Amino acid sequence: MSDVARTAGVSVATVSKVVNGRYGVAQATVERVQQVIHELGYEASLGAQSLRSHRTNVLGILVAEFEPFSTELLKGASREVAGSGYQLLAYSSGDGEGAAIGWERRSLARLSGTLIDGAVIVTPTVIETKQGFHVVAVDPHTGPSGLPTVDSDNFAGAVLATNYLLSLGHRRIGHISGRPDLESARLREAGFRKAMADADVAVDERIVRVGGFRTESAAGTAAALLSLPDRPTAIFAGNDLSAISTMDVARSMGLTVPDDLSVIGFDNVPESALVNPPLTTIMQPLQRMGAEALRLLIDLIAGVERDTHIRLPTELVVRASCRPYR
Amino acid sequence: MSDVARTAGVSVATVSKVVNGRYGVAQATVERVQQVIHELGYEASLGAQSLRSHRTNVLGILVAEFEPFSTELLKGASREVAGSGYQLLAYSSGDGEGAAIGWERRSLARLSGTLIDGAVIVTPTVIETKQGFHVVAVDPHTGPSGLPTVDSDNFAGAVLATNYLLSLGHRRIGHISGRPDLESARLREAGFRKAMADADVAVDERIVRVGGFRTESAAGTAAALLSLPDRPTAIFAGNDLSAISTMDVARSMGLTVPDDLSVIGFDNVPESALVNPPLTTIMQPLQRMGAEALRLLIDLIAGVERDTHIRLPTELVVRASCRPYR
DNA sequence: ATCGGTATCGATAACGTTTTCGAGTCACTC
DNA sequence: GAGTGACTCGAAAACGTTATCGATACCGAT
Numbered sequence: 001m002s003d004v005a006r007t008a009g010v011s012v013a014t015v016s017k018v019v020n021g022r023y024g025v026a027q028a029t030v031e032r033v034q035q036v037i038h039e040l041g042y043e044a045s046l047g048a049q050s051l052r053s054h055r056t057n058v059l060g061i062l063v064a065e066f067e068p069f070s071t072e073l074l075k076g077a078s079r080e081v082a083g084s085g086y087q088l089l090a091y092s093s094g095d096g097e098g099a100a101i102g103w104e105r106r107s108l109a110r111l112s113g114t115l116i117d118g119a120v121i122v123t124p125t126v127i128e129t130k131q132g133f134h135v136v137a138v139d140p141h142t143g144p145s146g147l148p149t150v151d152s153d154n155f156a157g158a159v160l161a162t163n164y165l166l167s168l169g170h171r172r173i174g175h176i177s178g179r180p181d182l183e184s185a186r187l188r189e190a191g192f193r194k195a196m197a198d199a200d201v202a203v204d205e206r207i208v209r210v211g212g213f214r215t216e217s218a219a220g221t222a223a224a225l226l227s228l229p230d231r232p233t234a235i236f237a238g239n240d241l242s243a244i245s246t247m248d249v250a251r252s253m254g255l256t257v258p259d260d261l262s263v264i265g266f267d268n269v270p271e272s273a274l275v276n277p278p279l280t281t282i283m284q285p286l287q288r289m290g291a292e293a294l295r296l297l298i299d300l301i302a303g304v305e306r307d308t309h310i311r312l313p314t315e316l317v318v319r320a321s322c323r324p325y326r
Numbered sequence: 327m328s329d330v331a332r333t334a335g336v337s338v339a340t341v342s343k344v345v346n347g348r349y350g351v352a353q354a355t356v357e358r359v360q361q362v363i364h365e366l367g368y369e370a371s372l373g374a375q376s377l378r379s380h381r382t383n384v385l386g387i388l389v390a391e392f393e394p395f396s397t398e399l400l401k402g403a404s405r406e407v408a409g410s411g412y413q414l415l416a417y418s419s420g421d422g423e424g425a426a427i428g429w430e431r432r433s434l435a436r437l438s439g440t441l442i443d444g445a446v447i448v449t450p451t452v453i454e455t456k457q458g459f460h461v462v463a464v465d466p467h468t469g470p471s472g473l474p475t476v477d478s479d480n481f482a483g484a485v486l487a488t489n490y491l492l493s494l495g496h497r498r499i500g501h502i503s504g505r506p507d508l509e510s511a512r513l514r515e516a517g518f519r520k521a522m523a524d525a526d527v528a529v530d531e532r533i534v535r536v537g538g539f540r541t542e543s544a545a546g547t548a549a550a551l552l553s554l555p556d557r558p559t560a561i562f563a564g565n566d567l568s569a570i571s572t573m574d575v576a577r578s579m580g581l582t583v584p585d586d587l588s589v590i591g592f593d594n595v596p597e598s599a600l601v602n603p604p605l606t607t608i609m610q611p612l613q614r615m616g617a618e619a620l621r622l623l624i625d626l627i628a629g630v631e632r633d634t635h636i637r638l639p640t641e642l643v644v645r646a647s648c649r650p651y652r
Numbered sequence: 653a654t655c656g657g658t659a660t661c662g663a664t665a666a667c668g669t670t671t672t673c674g675a676g677t678c679a680c681t682c
Numbered sequence: 683g684a685g686t687g688a689c690t691c692g693a694a695a696a697c698g699t700t701a702t703c704g705a706t707a708c709c710g711a712t
């Protein structure tokens with residue numbers, strides 16, 4: 001900036017005023033300075049700017065890692081931010097495996113006082129919101145709490161999945177649930193039980209087990225379920241990862257999907273369409289969730305009065321991993 | 327930070343030393359300060375930190391938008407950054423459509439003096455590298471120039487695609503090329519011509535036309551090609567978007583793919599597996615490109631001597647959009 | 653000739669850090 | 683008991699920007 005000032009023959013203060021379009025600079029000076037800025041390719045330093053003015057027109061989206069789930073959200077957010085006058089900054093603390101819990105608090109502390117005007121946090125655990133700074137949570141571990149939240153209807157989606165299996169004639173339906181500390185996992189299990197109850201089908205507790213939402217842990221659970229003497233004819237997995245893992249295990253045990261076993265997942269990650277057979281699953285509108293979260297954040301900053309909890313509908317996506325019983 | 331200093335009964339200078347593990351602080355003091363830091367949940371402000379020290383342990387990845395191409399790169403980069411001691415910050419200028427060219431220069435200027443220690447830039451056009459600051463380009467418009475670069479073997483991939491169509495017996499093969507200002511598009515066309523020449527098949531210039539890599543423009547080109555009296559029996563599209571667009575146009579003209587027309591794409595974006603029929607295409611290892619770019623950047627910063635141009639192999643992915651001629 | 657008002661600009665403090673360097677304390681040595 | 687060195691700590695400057703406020707110049711009016 002001082003380069004620009006020197007070249008244009010003015011002070012840095014004047015350059016700053018020109019950059020920010022403040023009143024009190026002669027028209028001729030404005031043009032001259034802008035010319036020099038253009039020539040030198042000057043661009044304000046984000047760091048210094050925010051340090052002083054606490055306003056950057058940059059919104060943050062904080063994720064533990066850039067995996068399929070969060071990158072889909074990112075796409076949606078990116079589409080929404082275009083033309084809003086904001087820029088988007090995605091930040092990952094990069095501690096592999098999200099090993100260090102509390103990443104969301106630390107990242108937020110690092111970026112909030114400075115750098116960004118507001119943030120979308122993906123699947124946060126604990127969240128104490130510093131006041132005067134706006135935060136939107138997407139799919140938080142604990143379900144909608146005090147924070148403005150965007151999530152999808154996990155309960156209804158689980159009912160959808162279970163009813164689909166029931167409609168195919170399955171009665172002996174197993175469930176591989178997610179991590180018990182996650183609200184979404186609890187809701188999916190609850191939806192499963194509700195649908196079973198409504199259909200007057202008793203749930204056999206021996207075929208409802210924790211799979212933990214991860215490939216390896218789900219594989220263990222699937223193997224246990226499938227080696228029972230009266231194994232389930234269909235399995236509702238808590239997420240697509242678990243479902244895919246279940247199909248692998250089934251194959252390795254000599255079972256073919258969907259002939260010997262129907263499997264349905266949850267999430268509709270891109271991979272679910274690529275596996276063999278393509279996975280029937282419940283879609284969460286991830287991109288739309290990202291877009292809604294960003295819109296909500298922008299509105300909050302602008303002071304718009306609105307509903308601060310958005311729940312988006314889930315949908316059944318029928319592919320080829322389920323088949324009528326018998 | 328001054329809060330921490332006051333609570334711990336020391337000066338901010340001492341706190342800074344503790345945070346950065348500098349020598350010259352008594353063991354007892356270190357422990358007391360760390361205790362207070364933990365209690366107050368203090369985290370250094372990225373902005374102020376970089377402003378002063380020009381070292382943040384944060385690497386940037388600059389993209390025009392978060393679309394499938396760049397988010398795949400991002401996944402790869404994210405995996406690579408884990409455990410490296412760096413954090414990852416993805417930045418998008420957010421001018422929809424990349425309308426404003428020069429976004430890469432402006433974003434870089436905004437973040438480089440401060441905030442990030444180095445950057446990966448995705449599909450940049452012009453790039454003047456400020457010295458003392460490390461930049462890696464992924465798939466640059468102009469091909470490998472002075473900058474350290476990661477790209478995939480577009481030429482060999484195009485040869486692969488063309489040879490596949492030839493091996494199916496097609497002779498009348500059309501090509502919908504990309505934007506002429508992109509090196510990758512030029513290389514793909516060149517590969518196409520090379521393969522045709524090697525097979526002693528003449529290229530009919532009327533069925534080689536610019537499609538521009540975008541859905542709408544490619545649709546126009548496809549429509550023109552397919553309404554020729556002697557339309558091609560197979561089309562090699564410059565990228566998957568163009569290929570998908572071509573299939574749509576073919577369908578709307580009453581042609582079925584692959585029976586009446588074979589189509590092959592390039593990129594292997596996730597969407598290509600989801601369309602009907604699933605698209606046969608050439609895979610670029612996007613995630614691996616992201617990972618390689620990040621590794622290269624880290625090495626450059628560390629001063630490791632190494633090759634600064636990485637070209638990754640492409641691969642044929644056979645799905646269902648091509649069929650033998652006759 | 654003086655004054656008030658307006659338009660324009662620049663000096664300067666502040667934002668939250670890091671780094672340098674000098675000052676203070678203490679134990680030891682001669 | 684004074685000098686020496688090692689160890690610990692804090693004052694202050696600097697990074698690049700923005701906001702405040704006072705300085706200057708010029709104009710027209712009294």
